[in-house]
Amino acid sequence: xxxxxxxxRRLLSTFSYYLQPxxxxxxxxxxxPLSTITLVPLxxxxxxxxxxxxxxxxxxxxxxxxSKRTYKTVQEQQSRYKSGPFSWGAGLLFLGAGAALIFxxxxxxxxxxxxxxxxxxxxxxxxxxxxxxxxxxxxxRKFGSEDMRGRYSLVYFGFSHCPDICPEELDKxxxxxxxVTSSPRxxxxxxxxxxPIFITCDPARDTPAVLDAYLSEFHPSLVGLTxxxxxxxxxxxxxxxxFSTPPDVKxxxxxxxxxxxYFYLMDPEGDFVEAIGRQHSPEQAARIILDHVGDWKVGx
Amino acid sequence: xxxxxxxxxxxxxxxISSDGAPIAPDRTQRAKCWEGRDEFFQCLDKSGIVDSITExxxxxxxxxxxxxxxxxxxxxxWVTYFKKRRxxxxxxxxxxxxxxxxxxxxxxxxxxxxxxxxxx
Numbered sequence: 001x002x003x004x005x006x007x008x009r010r011l012l013s014t015f016s017y018y019l020q021p022x023x024x025x026x027x028x029x030x031x032x033p034l035s036t037i038t039l040v041p042l043x044x045x046x047x048x049x050x051x052x053x054x055x056x057x058x059x060x061x062x063x064x065x066x067s068k069r070t071y072k073t074v075q076e077q078q079s080r081y082k083s084g085p086f087s088w089g090a091g092l093l094f095l096g097a098g099a100a101l102i103f104x105x106x107x108x109x110x111x112x113x114x115x116x117x118x119x120x121x122x123x124x125x126x127x128x129x130x131x132x133x134x135x136x137x138x139x140x141r142k143f144g145s146e147d148m149r150g151r152y153s154l155v156y157f158g159f160s161h162c163p164d165i166c167p168e169e170l171d172k173x174x175x176x177x178x179x180v181t182s183s184p185r186x187x188x189x190x191x192x193x194x195x196p197i198f199i200t201c202d203p204a205r206d207t208p209a210v211l212d213a214y215l216s217e218f219h220p221s222l223v224g225l226t227x228x229x230x231x232x233x234x235x236x237x238x239x240x241x242x243f244s245t246p247p248d249v250k251x252x253x254x255x256x257x258x259x260x261x262y263f264y265l266m267d268p269e270g271d272f273v274e275a276i277g278r279q280h281s282p283e284q285a286a287r288i289i290l291d292h293v294g295d296w297k298v299g300x
Numbered sequence: 301x302x303x304x305x306x307x308x309x310x311x312x313x314x315x316i317s318s319d320g321a322p323i324a325p326d327r328t329q330r331a332k333c334w335e336g337r338d339e340f341f342q343c344l345d346k347s348g349i350v351d352s353i354t355e356x357x358x359x360x361x362x363x364x365x366x367x368x369x370x371x372x373x374x375x376x377x378w379v380t381y382f383k384k385r386r387x388x389x390x391x392x393x394x395x396x397x398x399x400x401x402x403x404x405x406x407x408x409x410x411x412x413x414x415x416x417x418x419x420x
Contacts, residue, residue: 160323160324161324161325161375161377162324163330163333163374163377163378163381163382164330164334164382167327167330205321205322205324206321206324207317207319207320207321208319209317209318209319209321209323210317210319210321210322210323210324212317213315213317213323213324213326214323214324214326217326217327254375254376254377255377256377256378256381
């Protein structure tokens with residue numbers, strides 16, 4: 001079997017060698033005088049030139065042999081060949097599209113995460129933070145949860161006789177308010193400015209006048225709320241705030257109130273969005289607030 | 301103790317607001333109180349006292365002037381609160397040191413001074 005295959009293969013290879021038309025070898029040069037005689041007998045016999053080795057270069061076939069891309073110089077063609085299908089433009093487009101996609105996905109991821117946090121308390125069967133209340137502000141006017149509608153509010157619980165944490169946190173809150181309201185991002189927003197609220201956990205000592213004097217040292221836009229012990233207990237329960245004031249304190253008694261220390265960011269529908277704690281700097285807190293405010297869509 | 305009986309041991313009575321309730325210490329009063337506290341605690345640090353409530357006698361001996369000033373500028377509830385917090389912070393720092401010595405890694409984020417006890 002092998003003896004038969006080997007000669008036939010050799011034969012084929014010799015055939016294919018001779019049949020290649022572009023090779024100017026002995027056989028085609030032997031044909032050439034014959035073809036020139038038979039095909040173009042009237043024209044001047046061609047001399048075999050190395051630049052035109054094709055066996056039958058008829059003028060009608062010329063346009064097909066030229067490729068569609070034309071190059072002015074050989075150098076241009078060579079450089080085109082060397083760089084292949086890639087060019088600077090294509091590379092830049094590729095990188096730009098990649099960077100844009102990465103940016104977009106990161107942005108979307110953050111937004112979706114915020115949306116998840118903001119919606120965690122919306123709907124049925126979710127833990128509810130916040131709720132209806134009716135209290136009195138530092139000027140003695142009535143102030144209820146209805147007054148918080150239509151804008152974001154930042155709620156903080158504390159008491160005026162607080163040794164150090166509440167005043168520190170209220171100073172931080174003032175910085176946060178200024179950062180949020182002065183930000184160009186909130187100027188673009190159609191919502192009314194952020195409403196900062198301070199609710200006392202010590203209604204026995206924190207009367208409206210006391211709150212007025214106390215809060216005047218902090219931000220002017222702060223709303224200080226007080227009420228009866230039962231009312232305060234009710235609000236704290238709704239906001240899941242822990243506090244411990246003795247309900248039967250004597251007048252002039254000196255005591256402290258133990259309470260949770262978080263800022264509650266509430267959305268324009270009165271739903272809880274996110275808690276901001278002591279670990280957040282005013283800048284971080286302002287960014288969190290601005291991000292949520294920026295996400296808000298009317299009727300969404 | 302006739303020498304100290306003339307110095308006040310509690311802050312001046314608070315101002316009364318328009319609706320009859322005492323107004324809480326304002327910014328300057330708070331700053332004065334914190335200043336007195338820091339001086340007292342510095343003195344305690346020098347004397348190697350952590351808990352000035354259980355080691356009352358020792359603290360009074362070593363830091364009587366600072367102690368008087370502290371008590372003169374802060375409400376008594378604040379004084380006890382700061383003294384207790386000092387002990388709590390000392391224990392917290394010791395625990396942190398111990399954990400660090402054991403090779404614990406610190407997690408990202410900060411622990412605020414009030415984060416552990418959540419006292420006001």
